[in-house]
Amino acid sequence: MINEIISMNGYGSYVWSAFSFTLISFTTLYFVTKLQLLKEQKKFASKFGSLNKVKARAAISQNINKEILSSASNI
């Protein structure tokens, strides 16, 4: 049964390489995109940390900034 799934009547190398290429592409794109997102979140958190109290209050008044900070704190 397992041998049959692997060899697929001699077409196994074609089928498995097509599926492997697809899954490797998915994994690579996912991690590259995730890394870019984490990098920007960290950059935002460090910039926010360096703001003085007045500027920090002005920044946090925007909901979107609150969301970014809460997602950055989950890293």
Added chain:
Amino acid sequence: MFKSFEPNKIFVITSRAPKYVLFLFIIVLSIGLTEALILSPEDYKQSHAVRIMYVHVPAAWISLGVFSSIAIFSVSSFLFKNKNFAIISKSLAPSGFIFNIIALVTGAIWGKPTWGTWWAWDARITSMLILALFYAMYLLAWRIYEDKENVIKITSIIAILGAINVPIIKFSVDWWNTLHQNTSVNVFSDTSIHISMLIPLGIMTAAFALFSLLIFLMKYNTEMIKVKNKGLDRL
């Protein structure tokens, strides 16, 4: 008119959605892979090589759908001066490009056992290669041009020109004699593919669409945070 497309409102959803989409994608992909690699029958002519269809066809469909969406959002961004549309179209491009590459590579792998060649300058394959070049130009334009107004204009032009190629890809098998067979799956008329193969094809298409959505959401969040990072500099 486009109040529901305001970034502040959208970000609340897009920042929380990826974990749920990822979870759903893993479940649907697992079912799809089991159906495609084990449960679905082999073809009487192509034998097990037909299983490549379950990654090749959904990848081609999604890359075409994504490029059409990019063209619509790019034109809307240009016409209505809505920068959020430009961010949406920019965020769609990476997954569309990867699906285009997957369609070309898995097509070449499928071509060897069925047609006896890895590559042929057939109308459908060539037009898909042209689409990949448009994707590459679109992504490069966003990297090369710094000026926001300029980059929106240039990427819109690339998207419109590339969109002309989309119906050419779709109807290439009807307009020219190609190695590709005619359309087997039709929305408005009879589908010639058997239900035992149509089900795994549908599940794999759903899984690929979920992956495309996942990458779009992550990329959109990255772009929004980039905008907000610039906003902090201006405070």
